[in-house]
Amino acid sequence: MSTLTNHQVRLAQRPDTTATREHWNFTTEPVGEPDEGGVLVKTLSLSLDPAMRGWLNDAKSYIPPVAIGEVMRAGGIGRVVASRNPAFAVGDAVYGTLGVQEYAMVVPDQIRHTGLAKVDLRLGTVGQWLNVLGMPGMTGYFGLLDIGQPQPGETVVVSAAAGAVGQTVGQLARIKGCRTVGIAGGQAKCDWVVNELGFDACIDYKAGPGAVREGLKQHCPRGVDIYFDNVGGEILDQVLAKLARKARVIICGAISQYNNANSMPGAGPRNYLSLLVNRARMEGMVVFDYADRYPVAIAELAGYLKDGRMKSKEDTVVGLETFPESLNKLFAGGNFGKLVLQVASE
Amino acid sequence: MSTLTNHQVRLAQRPDTTATREHWNFTTEPVGEPDEGGVLVKTLSLSLDPAMRGWLNDAKSYIPPVAIGEVMRAGGIGRVVASRNPAFAVGDAVYGTLGVQEYAMVVPDQIRHTGLAKVDLRLGTVGQWLNVLGMPGMTGYFGLLDIGQPQPGETVVVSAAAGAVGQTVGQLARIKGCRTVGIAGGQAKCDWVVNELGFDACIDYKAGPGAVREGLKQHCPRGVDIYFDNVGGEILDQVLAKLARKARVIICGAISQYNNANSMPGAGPRNYLSLLVNRARMEGMVVFDYADRYPVAIAELAGYLKDGRMKSKEDTVVGLETFPESLNKLFAGGNFGKLVLQVASE
Numbered sequence: 001m002s003t004l005t006n007h008q009v010r011l012a013q014r015p016d017t018t019a020t021r022e023h024w025n026f027t028t029e030p031v032g033e034p035d036e037g038g039v040l041v042k043t044l045s046l047s048l049d050p051a052m053r054g055w056l057n058d059a060k061s062y063i064p065p066v067a068i069g070e071v072m073r074a075g076g077i078g079r080v081v082a083s084r085n086p087a088f089a090v091g092d093a094v095y096g097t098l099g100v101q102e103y104a105m106v107v108p109d110q111i112r113h114t115g116l117a118k119v120d121l122r123l124g125t126v127g128q129w130l131n132v133l134g135m136p137g138m139t140g141y142f143g144l145l146d147i148g149q150p151q152p153g154e155t156v157v158v159s160a161a162a163g164a165v166g167q168t169v170g171q172l173a174r175i176k177g178c179r180t181v182g183i184a185g186g187q188a189k190c191d192w193v194v195n196e197l198g199f200d201a202c203i204d205y206k207a208g209p210g211a212v213r214e215g216l217k218q219h220c221p222r223g224v225d226i227y228f229d230n231v232g233g234e235i236l237d238q239v240l241a242k243l244a245r246k247a248r249v250i251i252c253g254a255i256s257q258y259n260n261a262n263s264m265p266g267a268g269p270r271n272y273l274s275l276l277v278n279r280a281r282m283e284g285m286v287v288f289d290y291a292d293r294y295p296v297a298i299a300e301l302a303g304y305l306k307d308g309r310m311k312s313k314e315d316t317v318v319g320l321e322t323f324p325e326s327l328n329k330l331f332a333g334g335n336f337g338k339l340v341l342q343v344a345s346e
Numbered sequence: 347m348s349t350l351t352n353h354q355v356r357l358a359q360r361p362d363t364t365a366t367r368e369h370w371n372f373t374t375e376p377v378g379e380p381d382e383g384g385v386l387v388k389t390l391s392l393s394l395d396p397a398m399r400g401w402l403n404d405a406k407s408y409i410p411p412v413a414i415g416e417v418m419r420a421g422g423i424g425r426v427v428a429s430r431n432p433a434f435a436v437g438d439a440v441y442g443t444l445g446v447q448e449y450a451m452v453v454p455d456q457i458r459h460t461g462l463a464k465v466d467l468r469l470g471t472v473g474q475w476l477n478v479l480g481m482p483g484m485t486g487y488f489g490l491l492d493i494g495q496p497q498p499g500e501t502v503v504v505s506a507a508a509g510a511v512g513q514t515v516g517q518l519a520r521i522k523g524c525r526t527v528g529i530a531g532g533q534a535k536c537d538w539v540v541n542e543l544g545f546d547a548c549i550d551y552k553a554g555p556g557a558v559r560e561g562l563k564q565h566c567p568r569g570v571d572i573y574f575d576n577v578g579g580e581i582l583d584q585v586l587a588k589l590a591r592k593a594r595v596i597i598c599g600a601i602s603q604y605n606n607a608n609s610m611p612g613a614g615p616r617n618y619l620s621l622l623v624n625r626a627r628m629e630g631m632v633v634f635d636y637a638d639r640y641p642v643a644i645a646e647l648a649g650y651l652k653d654g655r656m657k658s659k660e661d662t663v664v665g666l667e668t669f670p671e672s673l674n675k676l677f678a679g680g681n682f683g684k685l686v687l688q689v690a691s692e
Contacts (some may be wrong), residue, residue, distance in 0.1 A: 061623055110409070174550070189429065232619070251618070251619070251621050251622045252622070266617040267613060267614060267616065268583070268613060268614030268615040268617070268618050269614040269615070269618060270613065270614040271614070272614050272615060272618070272628070273595070273597070273630075274630075275597050275628060275629065275630035276532070276597045276598070276630035276631070276632070277406070277407055277630065277632075278630065279629075279630050279631060279632055279635060280629070280630055281627050281628065281629035281630070282618070282621060282628045282629075283621065283625075283626070283627035283628075284619075284620075284621035284622035284623065284624065284625050284626055284627070285625060286622070286623075286625055289625060344664070
C-alpha cells in the first residue's frame with residue numbers, strides 16, 4: 001500500500017463568481033495505512049453538483065464552507081482497498097464524502113461524518129448510485145413526495161429537468177399520476193427530456209424572451225400545482241406567476257444564484273405575493289434531514305429502475321484533472337443527465 | 347323609509363400610488379324599500395383595512411377589484427332597519443360587506459355574497475366586532491394557529507403589531523405560550539404595544555438603519571420560529587435573515603407593496619434562500635377560506651376578551667366624509683389599534 005500515490009484537488013482561493021483553474025491546487029501525497037478503525041477507499045466516481053459552488057462561499061449555510069487548503073468536498077462511490085474497521089471489508093463498494101481525490105483515508109472519527117455506507121452494486125451501477133439512487137435521487141424523492149405531496153392529475157413543473165434532481169422529480173411525478181412539465185436550456189435538451197425521460201412537455205428557457213411564460217401558459221393550462229425549483233431567479237418568478245390554488249413550491253437549490261458570493265444575494269422573487277393570492281406555500285428542504293429514510297427511497301427507486309418505469313441518465317466525464325472545467329459544465333448547462341466525474345474504472 | 351338619504355363614497359379613478367380625494371366621488375341617493383327577500387341595513391361603523399388599497403388595482407387577486415363608479419367595498423357593522431327576509435328582523439345587528447355608505451340595500455341574490463350575518467353585541471362592542479371578533483381577528487387567528495402552528499416557548503414575530511391583525515396575533519401567541527415580539531413604527535407605538543397589548547418586546551423600525559436587524563438580534567436570540575408578515579418589503583427580508591430551523595412565515599398582506607399598481611411588483615424578498623438553509627416555509631393565507639370555522643374562533647376570542655387575557659384596541663375616526671384621509675392613516679402608520687370609521691352612532 002505504501003507505494004500508492006494520491007492525487008488531490010484542493011481549494012486554493014475563494015471565487016467571487018465562477019470558480020476557474022486558478023481557484024484550485026493540485027496536490028500529490030503518498031497514501032498511508034489506515035489506523036485502527038480506519039478505512040482506505042479508492043475513488044471510482046464522484047458526483048458533481050450545483051451545491052458545490054455554494055460550499056466555496058465563506059457564508060452560513062446548511063453545511064460549513066470548504067476551508068482554504070482543504071480537499072474539495074465531493075460525494076462519491078469507491079472501493080475499500082484497506083480496512084481496520086470491522087464494518088467494512090476490502091472489496092466493499094461504498095458511498096461517502098470521499099472528496100476530489102483518488103484515495104480517501106477515512107479515519108475512525110470521521111466515518112459517521114463522511115456518511116460512509118456500503119452500497120449494493122446489484123441494485124444499480126456506480127453512476128446510478130450517484131444519480132437516482134444517490135443524493136440527487138433522494139433530494140428529488142423527499143422534496144417531491146414529502147414537501148410537494150403530489151396528487152394524481154396535478155401538474156408538476158421542474159426546472160433543470162435534464163439534471164440529476166430534475167430527472168428523478170419528473171419521472172417520479174409521472175409515476176405518481178401527475179402531468180410533468182420540465183424546463184431546460186435548448187431545444188435538443190428539451191427533446192431529450194421528453195423523449196428519453198418521458199416528460200409530457202419541456203419548455204426551452206433559452207428560446208427567447210417570454211419563452212417560459214408562453215410555455216407555462218401552453219403546457220399548464222390549469223396552473224402549476226407543484227414547482228420543484230432547482231434554479232431560482234427569473235424562472236422561479238415566472239412560475240410563481242402561474243401557480244394554482246394551494247400550490248407547493250419546493251426550494252431545493254438556486255443554481256442561478258450560486259455564482260454570487262452569499263453576502264450579496266441577487267434579487268428575490270418579485271412575484272412572491274402569488275403565494276398570498278393562491279394560498280400557496282414555498283418551502284425549503286435539505287436532503288440530509290431525511291437520512292434515516294434513504295433506504296426506503298432507494299428500495300422504491302431501484303424497483304422503478306428495474307421494471308423500466310424510471311431511467312437513470314448520467315453524463316460522465318473522465319479524469320480527476322478535468323475537475324475545474326467539468327464542474328463548470330453544470331453552470332453552463334452543458335450536461336444531459338447527472339454529471340459524474342469518473343476517477344478510476346476499478 | 348322613502349325620506350331617507352344615502353351618502354356614498356364611490357371609486358372615481360384608479361390611483362397609481364396613494365389614493366387621494368380626487369380618486370373618489372361622493373354621491374347622494376334616496377333610499378328605497380327592500381324587495382321580497384331583501385334587507386336594508388343602516389351602517390354603524392366600517393372597517394378600514396390595508397387590503398382596501400389592493401382592491402383599487404385592476405389586477406387579478408383573491409377578489410375582483412372595485413369597479414370604477416362602484417361604491418367602495420368595506421366590511422361593517424350595521425343595524426337592520428327594514429327587512430323582507432325572514433332571516434333578519436328590524437333591529438338585528440349584522441356584519442356584512444356594507445360598502446362605504448350610510449345605508450346598504452342588500453338584495454336577495456347578494457345576501458350570501460355580502461356575507462350578511464347576525465352578530466351578538468353582548469359578546470363584543472361594534473368596534474370589537476370589526477377588530478378581534480371580526481375579519482382582522484379571524485385573519486390573525488387562522489393565520490397564526492392553522493398556518494403557523496405555534497408551540498409553547500417558540501418566538502413569534504409580527505409586523506404592524508399595533509394594527510388590527512397584529513394585536514390579535516401577538517396576544518394570541520402570548521396566550522399560547524410563545525415569546526412575542528412586535529415590529530411597529532415609532533417609540534410611542536412600540537411602548538403601547540408592550541404596555542397595552544402585553545408583547546414581550548417591540549422593535550421600532552423607524553429608529554434608524556439597522557434597527558430591525560439589531561432588534562431581532564436582541565429580542566430573538568434563538569431566531570424567529572414564526573413570522574406573521576403584514577408588511578412585506580425590507581422588514582420581511584430582515585426577518586428572513588433571522589429564521590430559526592423549520593420556521594413558518596405567514597404571508598397575510600404586504601402593506602409596503604399596496605401603493606404600487608400590481609403590474610409593477612416591487613423587489614422580492616432577497617433573503618428567500620433562508621427558507622432553504624433553515625428548511626423553513628412561507629405560506630399565503632386568505633381569511634375567507636376559513637369562513638365555516640369563524641364561529642369557533644369567535645367563541646374562543648370572545649372568551650379571552652371576557653376574562654381579560656386579550657384586549658381589543660380600536661382607533662375610531664368619525665364621519666363618512668373623512669374616508670379618503672382616514673384610509674391613508676393606515677399607510678402613514680398613524681393608527682394605534684384597529685382603524686374604525688364610525689358612520690352613525692345608532
